Structure formats: C-alpha cells, structure tokens
Amino acid sequence: MPYVRIQPDDHEAVGAAAEILEASRRLDDPTAPEVVRERYAGWLRYGWDLHPEEQFLLVPDGGGAPVGVLAVELPHRDNRHLVWAQITVRPDARRRGHGTAMAAEVLRRTREAGRTTIWMGCAADDAAAAAFLAGTGFHYASPDARRRQRLADVDPAEIARLRAGAEAAASDYELVRLTPPVPEELLAEIAVVAESINDAPMGDLTWEREVYDADLVRDIETAREGRGDRLYRVLARHRGTGVLGGHTMMVTDPVRPTWAFQGDTAVARGHRGHRLGLLLKIEMMAWLAEVEPQVQLVETWNQADNTHMIAVNEALGYRLDRVFHMYERQLDPAAQEQPAGELASV
Ligand SMILES: CC(C)(COP(=O)(O)OP(=O)(O)OC[C@H]1O[C@@H](n2cnc3c(N)ncnc32)[C@H](O)[C@@H]1OP(=O)(O)O)[C@@H](O)C(=O)NCCC(=O)NCCS
Known part of the structure; x- marks a missing residue:
C-alpha cells in the first residue's frame, strides 16, 4: 500500500489525516483535547523545534479513503539511535492488518536510517494497542501520567x-x-x-x-x-x-x-x-x-x-x-545487512 507524505499545505491530505486522528481520539482517548485541523497543519510545518517529523497517510491499493496515519520522528540533535513512531488506524478499518503493515514500514525506515531503537506509546488501559505492540515485537519500557x-x-x-x-x-x-x-x-x-x-x-x-x-x-x-x-x-x-x-x-x-x-x-x-x-x-x-x-x-x-x-x-x-505506556523495540544492528524482502516483515 502506498504511503503518501502529508505536507502542511496539502489541504486534502491534512484534512483526511486530521479526520482519522480525531475519530481515533473520540474512541481511544475521549478526554484528550480535540484534534483541530489548523493546529495539526501547524505541527506538520513547525514540529517541536522547527524539525517536524514526517507523517504519512496509508492509502489502500487502487485508491479509496486513507485507512491510517503514520508519524515517524528521527531525532536529529542527539539520540540518533532512535525512531519515535505513532500508528493510528481509522476505527472502522481496524483488525485488517493495516497496523501491522505500518509497523513493518516503521521498521523498514528505521533500518534504512541506520537506527536501532524504536519507541511507540499507547494508553496503559488500551488492551488492543498493548496486544498490537506486544505482537509486533515491542516491550513495555516506561509509564507516563497525564x-x-x-x-x-x-x-x-x-x-x-x-x-x-x-x-x-x-x-x-x-x-x-x-x-x-x-x-x-x-x-x-x-x-x-x-x-x-x-x-x-x-x-x-x-x-x-x-x-x-x-x-x-x-x-x-x-x-x-x-x-x-x-x-x-x-x-x-x-x-x-x-x-x-x-x-x-x-x-x-x-x-x-x-x-x-x-x-x-x-x-x-x-x-x-x-x-x-x-x-x-x-x-x-x-x-x-x-x-x-x-x-x-x-x-x-x-x-x-x-x-x-x-x-x-x-x-x-x-x-x-x-x-x-511507552514501548520499545531494539533492532539488531547486525540484521541491517538483511535483504530488502525481509525488512518489511515484523
Ligand atoms: C493499535 C492499532 C494501531 C492496531 O491497528 P490494526 O490495524 O487494528 O492492527 P492489526 O489489524 O494489524 O492487528 C494486529 C494484531 O494486533 C492485535 N490487536 C489489534 N487490535 C486488537 C484488539 N482490539 N483486541 C485484541 N488484539 C488486538 C491482534 O493480535 C492483531 O492480530 P489479529 O487481528 O490477527 O488477532 C489501532 O487499534 C489503533 O490505531 N489504535 C489507536 C492508536 C494507538 O494506540 N496506537 C498504538 C501504537 S502507536
């Protein structure tokens, strides 16, 4: 499935991503502040420190509505071993393997960048996300409280x-x-x-x-x-x-x-x-x-x-x-030489 980079001035892509993120917020984290399109566009343009992470829409083969949003941050000043990723699947498109596909894409990008550690987080009481992360090779590493x-x-x-x-x-x-x-x-x-x-x-x-x-x-x-x-x-x-x-x-x-x-x-x-x-x-x-x-x-x-x-x-x-809960997965640096076909498997 193709990954389409979401550019901050691409109104259609920004709108589609904000819609998926807001639908997920309403279901997965209803007390979080609403996802507002213009704020999301601002985050894509400026990020935390003028080095915004890359975000992508996952679009089904052959077109159709996007089914997920993938955010991939590669710290650039320090912690250059790290990739911090976030995967969100549209609520009505879950349990069809899209999350697994995006996790494989995170892995591929991590190896491509020569990095070795991936972080992904979820709510501690979100059993679906915890099962997903454990199933894709991540282990629990640290708790955060809001x-x-x-x-x-x-x-x-x-x-x-x-x-x-x-x-x-x-x-x-x-x-x-x-x-x-x-x-x-x-x-x-x-x-x-x-x-x-x-x-x-x-x-x-x-x-x-x-x-x-x-x-x-x-x-x-x-x-x-x-x-x-x-x-x-x-x-x-x-x-x-x-x-x-x-x-x-x-x-x-x-x-x-x-x-x-x-x-x-x-x-x-x-x-x-x-x-x-x-x-x-x-x-x-x-x-x-x-x-x-x-x-x-x-x-x-x-x-x-x-x-x-x-x-x-x-x-x-x-x-x-x-x-x-923040989860972590360590990649074996020696595995970086694996052929491309294997890199996509989680
Ligand atoms: C977690 C999330 C990304 C999973 O996406 P998905 O497309 O449904 O995942 P997949 O279909 O690839 O599921 C892979 C496996 O995860 C586990 N899993 C996913 N949803 C589950 C659920 N509701 N209950 C139990 N296990 C679940 C299962 O083991 C599943 O394999 P199976 O369907 O063969 O049993 C999705 O629920 C989501 O977007 N949640 C909100 C955002 C979030 O918390 N992201 C966490 C990572 S940053």
Whole structure:
C-alpha cells in the first residue's frame, strides 16, 4: 500500500489525516483535547523545534479513503539511535492488518536510517494497542501520567498557604516573567537550566541526555510561535550570584482557549531543595489568571515515577487523568545487512 507524505499545505491530505486522528481520539482517548485541523497543519510545518517529523497517510491499493496515519520522528540533535513512531488506524478499518503493515514500514525506515531503537506509546488501559505492540515485537519500557488541574476546583487559600511556605524556602531567589522572544543574552543561561529536565526518570527506555543549547531554546520558541501558541516562561534567579536556578513554561492556544498546557519545569541541581518547583508553578498560575482568565483546565505530563514533580502537581490540585505506556523495540544492528524482502516483515 502506498504511503503518501502529508505536507502542511496539502489541504486534502491534512484534512483526511486530521479526520482519522480525531475519530481515533473520540474512541481511544475521549478526554484528550480535540484534534483541530489548523493546529495539526501547524505541527506538520513547525514540529517541536522547527524539525517536524514526517507523517504519512496509508492509502489502500487502487485508491479509496486513507485507512491510517503514520508519524515517524528521527531525532536529529542527539539520540540518533532512535525512531519515535505513532500508528493510528481509522476505527472502522481496524483488525485488517493495516497496523501491522505500518509497523513493518516503521521498521523498514528505521533500518534504512541506520537506527536501532524504536519507541511507540499507547494508553496503559488500551488492551488492543498493548496486544498490537506486544505482537509486533515491542516491550513495555516506561509509564507516563497525564494529570489535569481544574482551576475552578483549586482552593485559593491553599495556594496562598503553599506560596508563603515556598517563598520562605526560596527567599534567595527572585522570579522573572518572560514572553517571547527570549533576549539573546538569556538564551544560553536558559539552555543550562532547561537541560536539567534530563534528570527526570525515563524508566527502561534506551536514550541519552538531550543536548540543550541557545539554538534549541530559540527554535522551540519560534516553532511555538509559528504554530500560533502563546508561550509563558517564569525564571527563578539566585539574587546573590545572578545564576538561574529554575524555569517553568506554560502554553496556551487561541484555537482551544479554555486549555493550557504545562511545558517543562526544571530546577538545576545546585538549586534543588528550595521549593523552587512549587514556587515557579504558583507564580505561573497567578500570571495565567491575569492574562488568560478564560483558561479552565491545565494539562501536565510526567513520567509516572517522577514522584517529586508529581507531589508538587498534586499539591496544586492536579489529578490523575490517564496513564500511558511507552514501548520499545531494539533492532539488531547486525540484521541491517538483511535483504530488502525481509525488512518489511515484523
Ligand atoms: C493499535 C492499532 C494501531 C492496531 O491497528 P490494526 O490495524 O487494528 O492492527 P492489526 O489489524 O494489524 O492487528 C494486529 C494484531 O494486533 C492485535 N490487536 C489489534 N487490535 C486488537 C484488539 N482490539 N483486541 C485484541 N488484539 C488486538 C491482534 O493480535 C492483531 O492480530 P489479529 O487481528 O490477527 O488477532 C489501532 O487499534 C489503533 O490505531 N489504535 C489507536 C492508536 C494507538 O494506540 N496506537 C498504538 C501504537 S502507536
């Protein structure tokens, strides 16, 4: 079956893919935010850091409506052993081997790129996806938890109490609010503190620390802007030395104005133990209430064993929504010499 690359300005392909992804969301993950065509096109154009992943429609031989969407990301700055893939089959076209065909295509592309590790994820309670992944040679490697903070349910008195405690513990730090563009002279400093996210647990996944530099900080910001998001960042700066101790990011999106999405929160090693994580997030809540008062729900994702960050989130009123499992498959580098015919088999 042919794979048709989905280009961001190909309205027909973007529409067809967004329809499949939205039909799947309604069935497989109904509490997730709606898949909006223009946002999807923005993701295809800008990606996470101006290096968008490739996405394809799977079109049956001889034409007809596409039956699936395949997303294949090949990290380019680091983790060049890795392919991160996502397979979605249109709900009314499942159990006909299309998922298996796309998994074979992922394998083929992985080998073609000379990479050795593939990640694919699914909801932990999605028995179909888990059976599919196990059946295509993947093993479970790490849990992620999605939590939501319903702002109407948050007790302002409790937040004020937490803030007073955190301010006392972090009295050596000042908070700085920042909207894009980050001033040139701050980019490298932010990269250093943002790199601390690598200390978060990753379960049994095969990975290496992500490399953060000024260019990446700028590229992530530019990609967000291109996608139409509004980006807010709060920094904690040590008063005595002027060194950045931590940061947190929040994203809102005019297309889905009642949602906000928590980005990374990271506190650099030498600055931990001062309740900066809590303080940064409380400051972000206060800022969001001022500038985006229509936001009702804030979503955050954590690796499920990240107990410290999750404790902060729970204290702020975030509640577990759903757990997801990341699966991994290792390819034998020696098998790269196999003839093409065998590469398509899973
Ligand atoms: C998981 C998914 C990709 C499977 O697609 P599919 O086209 O139905 O998969 P296949 O027809 O190739 O099924 C292959 C095998 O997976 C397993 N499987 C798939 N669906 C299953 C189900 N509902 N119950 C039990 N096993 C299932 C079976 O072992 C199946 O083989 P069989 O049909 O011979 O018994 C599809 O359900 C989907 O798009 N889910 C939502 C997105 C998602 O979670 N993707 C996960 C990977 S990123």
